[in-house]
Amino acid sequence: MIIYFSGTGNSLKIAQQLAEQTNDTAIHINQAEQSEILMSSSIGFVFPVYNYDIPVLVKNFIKKTDFPKSIFTFGIITHGGDKGNALFNLSTLLKEKDVELTYTNDVLMPVSSRIMYGMVTDKIAERTANAKAKVTHIASELRNRINNQKGGRKKHLLALISHMVESNFLKKRFTPVIDSEICTNCGICIDACPALNITEQSSKAFIGANCVQCMTCIHWCPHVAIHFKSRQVKAKQQYHHPDVKLKELIINKNR
Ligand SMILES: Cc1cc2nc3c(=O)[nH]c(=O)nc-3n(C[C@H](O)[C@H](O)[C@H](O)COP(=O)(O)O)c2cc1C
Ligand code: SF4
Ligand code: SF4
Numbered sequence: 001m002i003i004y005f006s007g008t009g010n011s012l013k014i015a016q017q018l019a020e021q022t023n024d025t026a027i028h029i030n031q032a033e034q035s036e037i038l039m040s041s042s043i044g045f046v047f048p049v050y051n052y053d054i055p056v057l058v059k060n061f062i063k064k065t066d067f068p069k070s071i072f073t074f075g076i077i078t079h080g081g082d083k084g085n086a087l088f089n090l091s092t093l094l095k096e097k098d099v100e101l102t103y104t105n106d107v108l109m110p111v112s113s114r115i116m117y118g119m120v121t122d123k124i125a126e127r128t129a130n131a132k133a134k135v136t137h138i139a140s141e142l143r144n145r146i147n148n149q150k151g152g153r154k155k156h157l158l159a160l161i162s163h164m165v166e167s168n169f170l171k172k173r174f175t176p177v178i179d180s181e182i183c184t185n186c187g188i189c190i191d192a193c194p195a196l197n198i199t200e201q202s203s204k205a206f207i208g209a210n211c212v213q214c215m216t217c218i219h220w221c222p223h224v225a226i227h228f229k230s231r232q233v234k235a236k237q238q239y240h241h242p243d244v245k246l247k248e249l250i251i252n253k254n255r
Contacts, residue, residue, distance in 0.1 A: 001037065002026045004046040005058050005194065007214040009244030010078045010109040013128075014135055015046040018076065021139035028251045029061050030194060037065060042072040043099075044142070045090065048112065049077050052084020052155070053162040056212045057194060059093065067099045072145055074103040076138060078131075080111030084158045091149070102147050105138050107131045112215060112239055128242060174228065175211040176218050180204045182225035189217035189226060191250045220246055 002024050004015035015026040024044070037043065047058045067073070075090045077083060083106050091101045109131055110124045141148070164170060178189075183204050190198045190205055197210045198217060207217070207226075218226045219238045227233040240246075 001032070001040040001042070002044040002046060003029055003032045003037075003061075005029045005048070005055055005061075006046075006249065007048065007194070007216040008112040008219050008239055009241030009249060010107075010112065010131075011046045011048050012249060013241045013244055014076060014078055014107050014109075014131065017132065017135045018044070018046065018139055018142065021136065022142050028194075029057060030251050032061070032065075034065060038068055040068060040071065042074070043067060044074040044076065046076045046078070048109075049079035049083055049086040050113075050213070051162045051165040052082060052086065052158040054086055054089050054093070055214065056166075057214075059089075062090075062093045062097065065097075067094070067097055069098055072102050073099055074105075074142060075101055076104070077106045078109045079106060080113065081108065082158075084162065085155055088152045088154050091152070101149050102145075103142065104149060105134075105141070107134050107138075110239060110241075112219065124239070124242065171211070171213065173230065174213045176207055176215070176226045177229055178205050178207055179225045179227065182223050184223055184225075186222060188246065189221055191252050192216050192220050192246070193252065196252060216249070220249070 002015050002019050004011050004026055005028070006012035018024065019026040045058065047055055073094065075087060077086045087104045087106070094101050108127055110127050185200065185203050185205060190200060193216060194214060195210055195212045197208045198205050199208060200206070218233055219240055224233055224235045224238065
């Protein structure tokens, strides 16, 4: 079983390609059933690096889930160039659940946080093509049950930055807001928010207090109505994996 989390489709695409090449099944983290996890002969995680760390939804999922012991367990992270402590933290979290991570790897992808930092990447075609080749290599290692786990060391400065980003001050800064003048109440962000944090209020979409700063809503709003308090978002800054359709990412059936 390959359990994935994805905001803009990069990790979804990698999880789908790995599942196809290893005869496995890719399941969104919100849909992974405890009973099926316990029956699995191998468990893989595929998710993006957020702020040098694991996305909070993935952390919470691992903390609350029971895993089978002594099975093949792997973690594949997608990132924009700095893996930070994501794999170290994944290994540590799983150890707390008595699970040894057997295999890890990473895939360089287009950067989904460019809105936050105002960056624009021109490497979408190059990175997605290279990623395809890397996935073929990873899939072959997974089929052969390669054990490459060397542990790795914690980068303390990056851990401090991750911690600061999770602070309430920065959380508020990076929580998106919806411009109700532009919002047409199409419902896309409500359905796509993996934290179930967007609801309909007075016939408009409204962002609640449990945002995990994944930026999924910002990237997928067809009217570019979602932005940060301090930074307007432009249509050309929106990104999603070129081969991923919105319906593949929608896992909430709210409407
Ligand atoms: C909130 C946020 C924080 C991010 N932080 C990092 C980071 O610390 N290092 C990095 O290399 N990429 C970072 N990225 C980029 C993503 O890890 C990368 O684009 C990833 O492939 C996105 O995967 P997804 O499309 O499955 O969500 C960040 C993206 C977001 C949205
Ligand atoms: S996706 Fe955009 S237009 Fe649609 S409901 Fe959300 S904010 Fe409104
Ligand atoms: S409100 Fe937007 S940024 Fe926050 S968790 Fe939902 S989709 Fe992600």
